[in-house]
Amino acid sequence: MTDKKLTDFSINDVSELFLKNIDAVILVDATIDQYRAVIRRGFFEGFLKETGSYHDLILDLWFHFNDSNEKVSEDYQIFADNTGVFTKKYSRRLKLVLENEEKPHLVQMTVYPLVATEKYLFVLDEFDDNESMQESLTTKKINTIQSSYLFSMYIDLVQDTTSSINVTEISEDVVNYNLKYSDWRMMIVNMIWPEDQEQFLRRTDPEYLKKNFTPGRTSSYDCMMRNLEGKFIWVKLIFSRAQTNNDEDYRFVFMVQDIHENSMEILSTLKKYEEMAITDPLTGVFNHGEIETQLHNALSIRQNNDEPISVMLLDLDMFKKVNDNFGHSAGDTTLKHFAKIMKEFAIKENAAVGRWGGEEFVIVCYNKNADGVKEIAEKLRKEVEEYVFPEIEHITCSVGVTELKAEDGFEDVFNRIDKAMYASKHNGRNMVTLM
Numbered sequence: 001m002t003d004k005k006l007t008d009f010s011i012n013d014v015s016e017l018f019l020k021n022i023d024a025v026i027l028v029d030a031t032i033d034q035y036r037a038v039i040r041r042g043f044f045e046g047f048l049k050e051t052g053s054y055h056d057l058i059l060d061l062w063f064h065f066n067d068s069n070e071k072v073s074e075d076y077q078i079f080a081d082n083t084g085v086f087t088k089k090y091s092r093r094l095k096l097v098l099e100n101e102e103k104p105h106l107v108q109m110t111v112y113p114l115v116a117t118e119k120y121l122f123v124l125d126e127f128d129d130n131e132s133m134q135e136s137l138t139t140k141k142i143n144t145i146q147s148s149y150l151f152s153m154y155i156d157l158v159q160d161t162t163s164s165i166n167v168t169e170i171s172e173d174v175v176n177y178n179l180k181y182s183d184w185r186m187m188i189v190n191m192i193w194p195e196d197q198e199q200f201l202r203r204t205d206p207e208y209l210k211k212n213f214t215p216g217r218t219s220s221y222d223c224m225m226r227n228l229e230g231k232f233i234w235v236k237l238i239f240s241r242a243q244t245n246n247d248e249d250y251r252f253v254f255m256v257q258d259i260h261e262n263s264m265e266i267l268s269t270l271k272k273y274e275e276m277a278i279t280d281p282l283t284g285v286f287n288h289g290e291i292e293t294q295l296h297n298a299l300s301i302r303q304n305n306d307e308p309i310s311v312m313l314l315d316l317d318m319f320k321k322v323n324d325n326f327g328h329s330a331g332d333t334t335l336k337h338f339a340k341i342m343k344e345f346a347i348k349e350n351a352a353v354g355r356w357g358g359e360e361f362v363i364v365c366y367n368k369n370a371d372g373v374k375e376i377a378e379k380l381r382k383e384v385e386e387y388v389f390p391e392i393e394h395i396t397c398s399v400g401v402t403e404l405k406a407e408d409g410f411e412d413v414f415n416r417i418d419k420a421m422y423a424s425k426h427n428g429r430n431m432v433t434l435m
Contacts, residue, residue, distance in 0.1 A: 023125045028054050030118035043105050043126050046098050058084040065169055067104045069097040073230030075191055085178035086113045150256045155181050157206045157250035169228050193224035193232055210250055213241040234263035280355040283339035291354020291362050298364050302404040309366055310373035313400040313417040316359040317429040322392055330391045337389050345380050370403040370434055377401050377432045396430035
């Protein structure tokens with residue numbers, strides 16, 4: 001046949017050449033969710049079953065990570081049925097990987113709709129290694145630029161359509177979807193962090209977009225969204241209205257940018273500053289301002305329900321002698337160890353501990369009534385008494401205890417624990433007094 005002149009080739013010869021050289025031909029009937037592979041050669045012998053579910057075929061071809069056979073999370077597989085609908089010829093390149101291989105196979109796929117009843121002809125050909133390398137080099141620069149953009153699409157609000165959808169982690173190419181914007185919006189909201197879903201629906205509402213975006217305007221906001229692996233990450237959602245001369249032409253570009261790493265660094269930095277703002281730098285427990293806030297919050301909780309909450313005020317006995325006899329460095333070390341004892345106590349007892357000032361500390365104990373908090377205060381007092389502190393060895397503390405009442409104000413509570421603590425001092429120190 002290769003010796004024939006071009007003018008001698010018949011349509012049957014062309015068909016024969018086509019069938020001999022093509023790598024895979026698949027017939028699809030979407031109405032019954034079935035496909036049949038008429039031809040399977042080379043790579044496709046291992047990749048394609050002879051028959052199977054069309055839905056599963058779409059998942060194998062589209063819904064896997066680029067350069068991998070790992071499927072995207074089930075949350076995103078709901079879009080598969082919208083992907084496999086074709087009203088006209090469609091062509092794109094795919095990167096497919098066999099289960100036991102690491103290297104992707106670059107494939108050209110063309111889809112031909114056969115009739116109006118969702119029957120299709122898929123024709124697939126694998127590129128050779130040289131073509132695959134050239135393709136990789138061509139797209140490498142683009143991938144570098146677009147790597148932070150996970151998703152993009154074009155929206156026409158008037159027609160309620162989406163087009164030019166690109167999911168970067170799946171493919172560099174635009175993916176075919178037959179999906180209305182209104183449908184997409186209600187499907188994708190389930191990928192948004194629950195606390196952010198209301199804002200997402202409000203900001204993506206067609207009427208909101210029409211009202212708040214003049215031609216050319218771009219706006220964005222940050223939220224958490226489930227990625228293709230099924231994990232929630234921080235993303236930036238970007239809407240940009242197309243610049244047109246028609247004020248009634250509501251077309252938008254929508255993009256999702258991965259900002260997770262940067263956001264986590266910012267949140268980590270904010271957390272450090274937050275901790276610095278509420279932490280006593282010497283002892284590492286809450287500072288005066290924060291433990292006062294904790295006490296105000298406890299009063300609010302007590303006023304709104306019957307949950308028992310109690311408070312302790314602790315003061316190291318004869319602490320001035322520590323500074324006078326051993327120096328302020330030893331005094332600071334003593335305070336650090338005293339705070340360490342209370343922090344360990346607070347973890348066990350559902351309590352908040354803070355430095356009130358000098359050698360005075362406050363502990364807010366949740367779910368503890370007067371008798372309960374006095375009992376654990378005695379244990380804490382004894383633990384301090386028996387503790388061997390660096391340099392000074394032993395020191396004791398005096399403790400005042402009170403239970404919050406529904407009618408209490410801040411001054412009422414603090415006056416009671418202050419009087420109780422000084423009663424412990426007056427009656428011999430190293431005591432717990434309940435008021």
